[in-house]
Amino acid sequence: MITVAQALDHLFALADLLPVETVPLRAASGRVLAAPVTARRTQPPFAASSMDGYALKSVEADLHAQFKVVGESAAGHRWDGTLRAGQAVRIFTGAPIPEGADKVVIQEDVTRTGDMISITDDPGPKDNIRPAGVDFSEGTQLDAPRRLSPGDIALVAAMNIADVPVRRAPVVALISTGDELVVPGEEPGPDQIIASNTYGLAAMLERVGAAPHILPIARDTEASLHTVFGLAHSADLIVTIGGASVGDHDLVGRVAANLGMDQSFYKVAMRPGKPLMAGRLNGVPMVGLPGNPVSAMVCGAVFLTPMLNAMLGLGQRPAPRVTMPLRGTLPHNGPREHYMRACIADGRVADAGAQDSSLLSVLARSNALIVRPPDDPARSDGDMVDVVPLS
Numbered sequence: 001m002i003t004v005a006q007a008l009d010h011l012f013a014l015a016d017l018l019p020v021e022t023v024p025l026r027a028a029s030g031r032v033l034a035a036p037v038t039a040r041r042t043q044p045p046f047a048a049s050s051m052d053g054y055a056l057k058s059v060e061a062d063l064h065a066q067f068k069v070v071g072e073s074a075a076g077h078r079w080d081g082t083l084r085a086g087q088a089v090r091i092f093t094g095a096p097i098p099e100g101a102d103k104v105v106i107q108e109d110v111t112r113t114g115d116m117i118s119i120t121d122d123p124g125p126k127d128n129i130r131p132a133g134v135d136f137s138e139g140t141q142l143d144a145p146r147r148l149s150p151g152d153i154a155l156v157a158a159m160n161i162a163d164v165p166v167r168r169a170p171v172v173a174l175i176s177t178g179d180e181l182v183v184p185g186e187e188p189g190p191d192q193i194i195a196s197n198t199y200g201l202a203a204m205l206e207r208v209g210a211a212p213h214i215l216p217i218a219r220d221t222e223a224s225l226h227t228v229f230g231l232a233h234s235a236d237l238i239v240t241i242g243g244a245s246v247g248d249h250d251l252v253g254r255v256a257a258n259l260g261m262d263q264s265f266y267k268v269a270m271r272p273g274k275p276l277m278a279g280r281l282n283g284v285p286m287v288g289l290p291g292n293p294v295s296a297m298v299c300g301a302v303f304l305t306p307m308l309n310a311m312l313g314l315g316q317r318p319a320p321r322v323t324m325p326l327r328g329t330l331p332h333n334g335p336r337e338h339y340m341r342a343c344i345a346d347g348r349v350a351d352a353g354a355q356d357s358s359l360l361s362v363l364a365r366s367n368a369l370i371v372r373p374p375d376d377p378a379r380s381d382g383d384m385v386d387v388v389p390l391s
């Protein structure tokens, strides 16, 4: 059996870089910027007041000094004149600073009578002015690749960029397999359960900017699997769930082989997730996940997410890990790398309880996976362990 790291390398080799498309900014949140974008303007484009108050000359801004108010500068409506000695301009936040002024005294420090103001509180040394270009200048670049955050979207909007180049969202065909499965909301027969994996995986993959399509459930016949594979041919990635093990009804490997799959590997020394397979099916990368619900979700976090990030141009990196102290103890680990469902709280991580790979209730209350190397010795309270945070 290959290691998790070897399996990831095989998956990265299958991860074709997606083409670039241009989308309106409103559709760009969470998408991966494919090329740097360049600011089309300077922000702010003029020296602007950061407060409501009075613009005047700083050399005159003494306590009890008096000024004549000669005009008003509001956001969107500048005062066009040039300020002279003894003059002030009423000014509001965001408004252009008039020629001749180099300080804004906030209105709380001023008393006004008619057209006259006097400084009645120490205005302090701050000029309350945002210089032109203090945020960014025309020509400033936002680097790529990056997944566009809400803050990035606001910045790109301020740069007056209406459309951005992003990697096309990878279409992922999600195929559940098994006679025992029905979709949520359907009435299951006495021997049936609900197909949960496709739903959990779709939610996970959407978070990295993929476009998951849940295909009809394939039944445990070669004909049914053929039919559903046929629906997936235009996907960027085909993901099957279940039917990967050695049982008489585990047909995914056989049907994929009949359809000409070029297999990269089958079985990984990990727990859960051992019967993982991958390859290329008529040119399309395909990953066959184990059916146990937690196995499928752990493989989603450990393999599919890094693979999709690679397809989106974000580089070939495993799921990010941190090291932190263990709360409680852990027994000696077996020969497979173990991804234990776990909870991070108060800077420490504890296993989340029973580790059977069918237990979605345990997964749902976990926010991390403790990663145990093969044959890791028993661990004590306070030992440092590797952790993959789950978002």
Ligand SMILES: Nc1nc2c(c(=O)[nH]1)N[C@H]1C(S)=C(S)[C@@H](COP(=O)(O)OP(=O)(O)OC[C@H]3O[C@@H](n4cnc5c(N)ncnc54)[C@H](O)[C@@H]3O)O[C@H]1N2
Residues within 6 Å of the ligand: 176, 177, 178, 180, 181, 193, 194, 195, 196, 197, 198, 241, 242, 243, 244, 245, 246, 247, 250, 272, 273, 274, 275, 289, 290, 291, 292, 293, 295, 357
């Ligand atoms: N003799 C052996 N038996 C098994 C081995 C083994 O090495 N030797 N490996 C075990 C491990 S580990 C796993 S993981 C499972 C993987 O089996 P399959 O990938 O063939 O999955 P299924 O048998 O189809 O299903 C397993 C389990 O998961 C449920 N399931 C399947 N699909 C879904 C879905 N979309 N949503 C929710 N639940 C699903 C299914 O009903 C089964 O209960 O094999 C072990 N056996």
Ligand code: MOO
Residues within 6 Å of the ligand: 270, 271, 272, 273, 274, 275, 290, 292, 295, 296, 357
């Ligand atoms: O690998 Mo199975 O995924 O241990 O439950």
